[in-house]
Amino acid sequence: MASNSELATKFKIVSDEAIKALKGNGSIEREDVLREARRVVQQLQAPVDYALRMVWAPVELAAAATACEMGIFSSLAHGNKPMTTEEIARSSKGGDVLLVQRIIQALAAHGLVDQTDERHYLANDITRDFTTPGRHGSAMTQMFSMRAYSALPWFLRKNGYKSPASLRECCWQEVYEGDGTIWEWMKEYPEMGRYFNDYMAAARPYTSSALGEEFPFGRLFEGSKKDDVVFVDVGGGHGHQAVSLRKSFPKERGRFILQDLPQVVDGKVLDDVEVMAHDMMKEQPVKGARAYYFRGVLHDHDDPVCRDFLQQIVKVMSRDSRLLVHDVIIDDFMPSVQSVRQDLGLMCLFAGRERTKAQMKALLESVGLAVVETYKAGPEKWSITEARLS
Structure with a gap:
């Protein structure tokens, strides 16, 4: 039986081979490997690891959405070289070095940007993806949608744990006052509607091949x-x-x-x-x-x-x-x-x-x-x- 060290080495070799062969393509094999990788991660995690990752996920999304809004992803992608926090701040909204540092270190910890040394950060493929209107739109759409998601336990408690059946009586109305729908709200706030439309337009390539x-x-x-x-x-x-x-x-x-x-x-x-x-x-x-x-x-x-x-x-x-x-x-x-x-x-x-x-x-x-x-x-x-x- 292989030792733990030998298993870890074999796993890394196979993982590197899979990444080299399958990264970026839309094959069924890539989807199969991703599903298996998610299963392995879930099984290897202790329950507390899984719980911490899940309950803190909204903060990761908030950091990514903020980086989109501030132009941090764009600053890194356009620089096309390792940049210091100060350099990123100079080309980002607000120019607050401390704020940029706190956002960028969160992005690096979650793999959304690469950290090359103690002071420098570099764009990766995920960074560049977040400079697109579709990804920016998806992050902001999930931010305003997250308020409705957060109401789900209380909404269901109030309605006796029945699936909502009306567009005007669901979690959305719990957090956005009145009986207005999400569609009506986006008309009232057209910037949010544009984010949603950018999200929808970009989502299609990820959910479909050519029709x-x-x-x-x-x-x-x-x-x-x-x-x-x-x-x-x-x-x-x-x-x-x-x-x-x-x-x-x-x-x-x-x-x-x-x-x-x-x-x-x-x-x-x-x-x-x-x-x-x-x-x-x-x-x-x-x-x-x-x-x-x-x-x-x-x-x-x-x-x-x-x-x-x-x-x-x-x-x-x-x-x-x-x-x-x-x-x-x-x-x-x-x-x-x-x-x-x-x-x-x-x-x-x-x-x-x-x-x-x-x-x-x-x-x-x-x-x-x-x-x-x-x-x-x-x-x-x-x-x-x-x-x-x-």
């Missing part, structure tokens, strides 16, 4: 003609998914339509994708399309609300039409950390939910649909649930 690789659209669009509507992106926001898929199917294969609320799509022009203002709670104007696609829409709502807008789709589907729901599916065994994080986060912010395969099936069947197949590109990826008229 055409995740579902057999060629089969669904088979025999289509130029005037046929083959793809309707309902509630599709800026149209990233429609534009991505359009590149794989020329105009001769049919029409693509992006639908969202007027305030989202007014003035928007996309290459070879029609833009249509539409409220999904109202009658669907496009009838008999090959695919009605919802990405990240159902998970914002509890079942009764989903049934309201899904029924509008069911009314206009033909026998050849398919409903495609692109959301997280929570695995019944060993679900991913991110899937359950998102589930509880959605519950706090919107009374929304991520669903298991059985819960998604039950929801779709309740409006007269039958699940054909569920497609998943990888362990940490979102799933596409295909459904037809039953």
Whole structure:
């Protein structure tokens, strides 16, 4: 049997090999190694180690968000060389050397920047990632969302430990006074809305590969003609998914339509994708399309609300039409950390939910649909649930 020292050496060798081979790629093998690495860390930790890491995690997020706001990440990334605290402070908001020192040492301790010696700090890949609008937006979005997360134990105690079912009666209202929703609050505070939009735009590459690789659209669009509507992106926001898929199917294969609320799509022009203002709670104007696609829409709502807008789709589907729901599916065994994080986060912010395969099936069947197949590109990826008229 190998000694503890020998085991530690072997582990380091294998770990270094895995990092060299897999870092930065989106392979299934990389996801498998990450899951195993998380399991190893959790099993090796003493309970107190795990508890300390978990309960102090909000402070790490607060330090990262503050560094984004102050420009500390940008200062380091643009300097492209080891910098002292004083140098970082000169190019950061406020210019307070003591404050910068306290933030930068927290960042270094958590691996968000590298410390090269007692006085100097250097940007790494994580530092540079935090200079992007998407990462800045994600940090600030989680900061204002964290107030709602913190209300969860008290909200559930007050309501008798029942899952929230209304957008106007969830944890959000516990900390942001009144019955206003998170969407209304972001309209009142447009800077926060911009952070959220930057976060959402950047989140897509991390949760999806190219849409055409995740579902057999060629089969669904088979025999289509130029005037046929083959793809309707309902509630599709800026149209990233429609534009991505359009590149794989020329105009001769049919029409693509992006639908969202007027305030989202007014003035928007996309290459070879029609833009249509539409409220999904109202009658669907496009009838008999090959695919009605919802990405990240159902998970914002509890079942009764989903049934309201899904029924509008069911009314206009033909026998050849398919409903495609692109959301997280929570695995019944060993679900991913991110899937359950998102589930509880959605519950706090919107009374929304991520669903298991059985819960998604039950929801779709309740409006007269039958699940054909569920497609998943990888362990940490979102799933596409295909459904037809039953």
